[in-house]
Amino acid sequence: xxxxxxxxIIREIKADTLGEEVSDLLxxxxxxxxxxxxxxxxxxxxxxxxxxxxxxxxxxxTILRTYLDRKNPVIHSVTPVTSQADWSERExxxxxxxxxxxxxxxxxxxxxxxxKEIYTGEKPVAHxxxxxxxxxxxxxxxxDNIVTLPLTTIPYGPYHPAFxxxxxxxxxxxxxxxxxxxxxxxxxxxxxxxxxxxRDYYKDLFxxxxxxxxxNTHHSLSFAMSVEDLxxxxxxxxxxxxxxxLCEMERIQSHLLSIGLIxxxxxxxxxxxxxxxxxxxxxxxxxxxxxxxxxxxxxxxxGIRRDIxxxxxDFILSKLxxxxxxxxxxxxxxxxxxxxxxRLKDVGILKRENALKSGAIGPVARGSxxxxxxxxxxxxxxxxxxxxxxxxxxxCDCLARIKVKMRETLMxxxxxxxxxxxxxxAPSSLAAKVNELPxxxxxxxxxxxxxxxxxxxxxxxxxxxxxxxxxxPTFINARIMLELIHGCWLADVPAIISSVDxxxxxxxxxxxxxxxxxxxxxMRSLGGRR
Amino acid sequence: MIDAAWLNPVIAFSxxxxxxxxxxxxxxxxxxxxGPLIWLPDRWHDINRSKVLQPLYxxxxxxxxxxxxPSTATPFFIAGPIxxxxxxxxxxxxxxxxxxxxxxxxxLVVLFYLLMGEILFIIMGGISSxxxxxxxxxxxxxxxxxxxxIPFILGTFALAITFDTLSIQQMMGFNILINPFAALxxxxxIIVKLHIKPFDIPEADTEIVNGLTTEYGGKLxxxxxxxxxxxxxxxxxxxxxxxxxxxxxxxxxxxxxxxGVIATGVLIGFMNSLFARFRIDQATRWLFKIPLLVSVxxxxxxxxxxxxx
Numbered sequence: 001x002x003x004x005x006x007x008x009i010i011r012e013i014k015a016d017t018l019g020e021e022v023s024d025l026l027x028x029x030x031x032x033x034x035x036x037x038x039x040x041x042x043x044x045x046x047x048x049x050x051x052x053x054x055x056x057x058x059x060x061x062t063i064l065r066t067y068l069d070r071k072n073p074v075i076h077s078v079t080p081v082t083s084q085a086d087w088s089e090r091e092x093x094x095x096x097x098x099x100x101x102x103x104x105x106x107x108x109x110x111x112x113x114x115x116k117e118i119y120t121g122e123k124p125v126a127h128x129x130x131x132x133x134x135x136x137x138x139x140x141x142x143x144d145n146i147v148t149l150p151l152t153t154i155p156y157g158p159y160h161p162a163f164x165x166x167x168x169x170x171x172x173x174x175x176x177x178x179x180x181x182x183x184x185x186x187x188x189x190x191x192x193x194x195x196x197x198x199r200d201y202y203k204d205l206f207x208x209x210x211x212x213x214x215x216n217t218h219h220s221l222s223f224a225m226s227v228e229d230l231x232x233x234x235x236x237x238x239x240x241x242x243x244x245x246l247c248e249m250e251r252i253q254s255h256l257l258s259i260g261l262i263x264x265x266x267x268x269x270x271x272x273x274x275x276x277x278x279x280x281x282x283x284x285x286x287x288x289x290x291x292x293x294x295x296x297x298x299x300x301x302x303g304i305r306r307d308i309x310x311x312x313x314d315f316i317l318s319k320l321x322x323x324x325x326x327x328x329x330x331x332x333x334x335x336x337x338x339x340x341x342x343r344l345k346d347v348g349i350l351k352r353e354n355a356l357k358s359g360a361i362g363p364v365a366r367g368s369x370x371x372x373x374x375x376x377x378x379x380x381x382x383x384x385x386x387x388x389x390x391x392x393x394x395x396c397d398c399l400a401r402i403k404v405k406m407r408e409t410l411m412x413x414x415x416x417x418x419x420x421x422x423x424x425x426a427p428s429s430l431a432a433k434v435n436e437l438p439x440x441x442x443x444x445x446x447x448x449x450x451x452x453x454x455x456x457x458x459x460x461x462x463x464x465x466x467x468x469x470x471x472x473p474t475f476i477n478a479r480i481m482l483e484l485i486h487g488c489w490l491a492d493v494p495a496i497i498s499s500v501d502x503x504x505x506x507x508x509x510x511x512x513x514x515x516x517x518x519x520x521x522x523m524r525s526l527g528g529r530r
Numbered sequence: 531m532i533d534a535a536w537l538n539p540v541i542a543f544s545x546x547x548x549x550x551x552x553x554x555x556x557x558x559x560x561x562x563x564x565g566p567l568i569w570l571p572d573r574w575h576d577i578n579r580s581k582v583l584q585p586l587y588x589x590x591x592x593x594x595x596x597x598x599x600p601s602t603a604t605p606f607f608i609a610g611p612i613x614x615x616x617x618x619x620x621x622x623x624x625x626x627x628x629x630x631x632x633x634x635x636x637x638l639v640v641l642f643y644l645l646m647g648e649i650l651f652i653i654m655g656g657i658s659s660x661x662x663x664x665x666x667x668x669x670x671x672x673x674x675x676x677x678x679x680i681p682f683i684l685g686t687f688a689l690a691i692t693f694d695t696l697s698i699q700q701m702m703g704f705n706i707l708i709n710p711f712a713a714l715x716x717x718x719x720i721i722v723k724l725h726i727k728p729f730d731i732p733e734a735d736t737e738i739v740n741g742l743t744t745e746y747g748g749k750l751x752x753x754x755x756x757x758x759x760x761x762x763x764x765x766x767x768x769x770x771x772x773x774x775x776x777x778x779x780x781x782x783x784x785x786x787x788x789x790g791v792i793a794t795g796v797l798i799g800f801m802n803s804l805f806a807r808f809r810i811d812q813a814t815r816w817l818f819k820i821p822l823l824v825s826v827x828x829x830x831x832x833x834x835x836x837x838x839x
Contacts, residue, residue: 154662161736176666176810265736267727267807273561339728340806490666491809494736 035088054377084359110186239303254449265494303431362451367401556799592752602660610655656742667741684825685715711828
């Protein structure tokens, strides 16, 4: 039997003492990761507040849990205490119909901004013959609470060259200076969490992989780790090494792509093309190891699905040898471009204390000098057995965030080399057997390329999970991105967006489907009109 | 007797097409891509063919498409591109192609007005579409133009001082040796006028979609593209005439002229792919700093040689 890789304390509290408990934990130095809500039927709506202490004490986590009345779910907002709860609470409002009292900005994030005005009172009725629900846009012209300033409003999206994925960013500008910005998600909504509840664990593993195209190994790894914790199995050493190798290879390709994209968004297309050329070596490695270029499907419950042979590690090592030359050369060339550096320096400054207060994670936090990295703070896979260190920069601007990514790429290559050497001599067992899963719950975290990833899996003893909750890095970082956009030049917006590197497909998937209000979202009402 | 200079617009358009191809090819090669293909073996013709004329095919495609006019647009939306094209075509008549052009004692001033008019008409058409992105693009374009016209005018007037004339024909020559500062100032302002990379701010696609041309499509965009291609030739040819021209006639004149155009085109092509984009405040600050200084130096240099020494 193995011990779970995270120390988790679950405390059930009364809803009215929530504010004090939360500020108590925050005073002790906790970071609030997420707030999730689940409709538990007779017991009411379960609301979980996830905290971690792991940047002070390794692997320490706390969940505060409270139950709300289903008929009249009311909770006091903790957003005035910590802004880290902002988006999580808006999620509760939207998808569970919880009334969050005292929330400073209780507008919709995924649903249309005037959802209530459109749909309360007159419930959508199915047509008697066709049984279809009328989803035509409402007759009443829509109101939009973003445009409150008497200024020009620039819409970015749903489709815009600065976004790879669709979302809707609306900015009020005054002579090219952004005065107010708001972000609207919900265009890639797929309801994966709900799908997970009705498939068994083996299928969920591959469903988790589909959450994000670019950090798919981390998603399936986090899910696998939480199931392994539930089943209390020990993952073989070779599998741990292989998982570490896969994660780092994924980090290399993701970081190279995002570094290239910042070039493209500041008008430096050449940089993107060369980044993609270099990244191709890593994609070849991933293809050789897993057979796929995008979704690798190599993680299994209890280990990995296929062996990584000596030929494959040799191939990776030979490619890494090429990259050791080309990648630093590429980074030097980027940093010697004065125009690009001028665009990134002193743009989108996130001070160290602000980063800590708003709960920044991933390269955004490390670019502001915070030593926040799940790989070190609560180690998973084989990160304790390899030689590496957290990369931080003190610039606090876009340039610092890019530099963090650049140095992390080099660090990841270093880790990959060690993993390749260690896989060769590891014992050949690939996966431990996962038998019955007892009732229980666990969380697992991993460091995806964009920041920490949280999976909360609850088992009820059957072959499907009772529920799964996912918090992706962009969920936190996109809110910080909005804060950075306030007051900057319109021309700096793409640079800030790409330095934070949001992944909206990940974030949109987080939506919770349970609750009273079923999802009848009229996409046309999401934007475009004033 | 019909003057041979009437052929200038046709020559400008055809060489402009080749120059656009060249710009694409160079930026592709710098970006380690293949780019549009020059030649393919016959047996591959089912797959692909020579794309030397790809800019022309693009324009033909645009002319075969339906033109959509936004309901908010004023009549200037249609007039803008057409007037811009007229300015561009007229400008070709005053730029000597291998020494052939209309020439008056004041042709440089006429050219100034035509080049400025082309930009102003595009701005007029763009902002009358009532698109926000066009409006921001227009503001940026005017900012750039205000900062950029001074070095351009001072640079060319430095030559006018040296040769004591305003006729382009009379000031043609290998003047890059006579006044290198003027050559630098004019080259920099040509780069800004053509929206080459650090200065493609008015049409920054990741920021303001496509700037002034956001709402254009179909035939009107085809007109704008044609004007752009002619302008690429006009400005490059003007630089060659003023600074890289060696007096000659007949076939030799064509060789020298084309060599100069290709050399300048390659230089501009490399610049286009080796820089990121300036922010508008950085760009104007830079333009008011370096090109302005260089052009004032050019005037000083010309005055020094003309009147003092």
